[in-house]
Amino acid sequence: MITLLRTYWSTFLTGFGWTILSSCIALVASLLIGSIMAVFEVVPNKTLRTIGTVYVEIFRNIPLLVIVSFFYLVIPMYVVKINGFTAGTIGLTIYTSAFIAETVRSGIKSINIGQMEASRAMGMKYVQAMRFIVLPQAFKVVIPPLGNQFINLVKNSSVLAFVAGFDLMYQGNAIASQTFATVNTYLIVGAFYLVITLPISYYMRHLEKRLA
Amino acid sequence: MSMIEFRKVQKYYGKFHALKDIDLEIDKGETVVLIGPSGSGKSTLARSVNGLETIQSGQLIVNGRDIADKKTDINRIRTDVGMVFQHFNLYANKDVLENIMIAPRIVLKMNEDENKKNAMALLDQVGLADKAHNMPSQISGGQAQRVAIARSLAMKPRCMLFDEPTSALDPEMIDDVLGVIKYVTSQSDMTSLIVTHEMGFAQEVANRVIFMDDGQILEDDKTDVFFKNPSNERARQFLSKIISH
Ligand SMILES: Nc1ncnc2c1ncn2[C@@H]1O[C@H](COP(=O)(O)OP(=O)(O)O)[C@@H](O)[C@H]1O
Numbered sequence: 001m002i003t004l005l006r007t008y009w010s011t012f013l014t015g016f017g018w019t020i021l022s023s024c025i026a027l028v029a030s031l032l033i034g035s036i037m038a039v040f041e042v043v044p045n046k047t048l049r050t051i052g053t054v055y056v057e058i059f060r061n062i063p064l065l066v067i068v069s070f071f072y073l074v075i076p077m078y079v080v081k082i083n084g085f086t087a088g089t090i091g092l093t094i095y096t097s098a099f100i101a102e103t104v105r106s107g108i109k110s111i112n113i114g115q116m117e118a119s120r121a122m123g124m125k126y127v128q129a130m131r132f133i134v135l136p137q138a139f140k141v142v143i144p145p146l147g148n149q150f151i152n153l154v155k156n157s158s159v160l161a162f163v164a165g166f167d168l169m170y171q172g173n174a175i176a177s178q179t180f181a182t183v184n185t186y187l188i189v190g191a192f193y194l195v196i197t198l199p200i201s202y203y204m205r206h207l208e209k210r211l212a
Numbered sequence: 213m214s215m216i217e218f219r220k221v222q223k224y225y226g227k228f229h230a231l232k233d234i235d236l237e238i239d240k241g242e243t244v245v246l247i248g249p250s251g252s253g254k255s256t257l258a259r260s261v262n263g264l265e266t267i268q269s270g271q272l273i274v275n276g277r278d279i280a281d282k283k284t285d286i287n288r289i290r291t292d293v294g295m296v297f298q299h300f301n302l303y304a305n306k307d308v309l310e311n312i313m314i315a316p317r318i319v320l321k322m323n324e325d326e327n328k329k330n331a332m333a334l335l336d337q338v339g340l341a342d343k344a345h346n347m348p349s350q351i352s353g354g355q356a357q358r359v360a361i362a363r364s365l366a367m368k369p370r371c372m373l374f375d376e377p378t379s380a381l382d383p384e385m386i387d388d389v390l391g392v393i394k395y396v397t398s399q400s401d402m403t404s405l406i407v408t409h410e411m412g413f414a415q416e417v418a419n420r421v422i423f424m425d426d427g428q429i430l431e432d433d434k435t436d437v438f439f440k441n442p443s444n445e446r447a448r449q450f451l452s453k454i455i456s457h
């Protein structure tokens with residue numbers, strides 16, 4: 001295992017880097033899109049509410065691999081050429097954002113409507129009341145489930161391997177097929193994932209305790 | 213000059229007719245108490261005044277502007293109309309001082325120093341200057357309601373709506389809150405609409421008392437007339453029930 005790690009050190013690290021990059025982009029983007037969709041789902045405006053609901057219902061009910069393949073295979077045929085990394089990260093973002101939207105929406109719903117009404121009665125706009133009063137409380141409530149979403153996101157980023165996304169899983173596959181050291185390769189790959197997910201897990205627990 | 217004027221206002225929740233043909237005028241500076249059994253439409257009426265409930269027909273003029281008119285900027289009206297709720301509705305993520313300062317800051321764009329001075333003065337007025345940096349969860353219901361009143365006053369409203377401001381409070385806290393409301397209504401240019409079951413308080417502060425039942429205004433009298441000799445039978449029954457308690 002040590003020899004394997006030594007020989008393919010830079011290959012593993014490259015994969016690790018792409019996995020982190022993809023995860024970070026998808027995390028920020030899906031948090032943003034997911035929060036917007038969550039707000040869409042609860043606004044008084046019917047059109048926006050429909051958009052939010054349809055978005056969430058579609059993308060959380062399609063397998064991630066299908067979404068990613070769509071961006072990898074279909075979009076380049078009709079729209080624009082994109083590489084596997086980009087397609088995978090976009091797919092990952094959209095898929096995760098649907099789950100984050102559901103999580104954030106439940107957080108918003110858990111904040112009593114009276115605070116929104118009081119904000120509006122003071123002359124705040126809906127968006128201001130959301131931004132300053134409701135969302136900060138909603139996010140606090142959903143930190144534990146959001147943490148789970150982030151961990152899932154990192155793990156799901158292994159889908160990039162299927163579209164030549166250069167990530168950890170992709171490099172692992174390559175090394176395994178070259179060396180036939182299947183067991184050791186995937187043990188190392190698994191350990192690299194833990195390097196990302198365990199700190200998130202630990203940090204979430206810490207946040208949860210601090211905010212409780 | 214009227215501050216609030218309902219003209220043939222109808223309000224429906226789906227098929228349910230919650231406000232029936234409401235005609236009501238409240239003059240600038242007046243204090244009006246609204247009473248009636250639970251479910252009679254008191255909250256709905258009060259909440260229509262600042263557009264928290266939308267009306268289906270009729271006109272509702274507040275401070276010279278028609279609430280139902282699409283062109284009316286409802287947020288502009290709301291800066292003139294304060295509201296105090298039964299359950300206080302303080303912002304749980306902000307301390308007491310910030311509860312008072314946030315709306316003047318983001319809605320009125322008030323200067324930060326002036327805002328803070330104003331907020332501290334209001335806290336002092338409601339007797340809670342020492343609670344400025346407490347969170348809402350760290351103060352009692354009576355204190356929370358006084359903060360909520362201060363929060364509304366920070367917008368320098370011309371009109372205040374109180375929807376059962378003491379109904380959620382322990383008995384020993386009610387008088388402090390009523391004292392603050394009494395002070396607010398005593399300011400000569402303040403118009404107030406108060407939904408309450410505190411009849412002694414109503415007799416003390418109200419210029420007029422309105423009795424509602426089943427979405428309608430059944431009685432609208434000067435305070436002494438109302439309590440001595442209400443003409444409506446249901447109002448009479450309601451009074452005898454509530455006062456014998
Ligand atoms: N959001 C709503 N949807 C449907 N019905 C409502 C709603 N709010 C109030 N109502 C109904 O309207 C009537 C008047 O309610 P409300 O104004 O709250 O009465 P009050 O404040 O006098 O107790 C009640 O029958 C109540 O059930």
Ligand SMILES: [Mg+2]
Nearest residue numbers: 254255256376
């Ligand atoms: Mg009510």
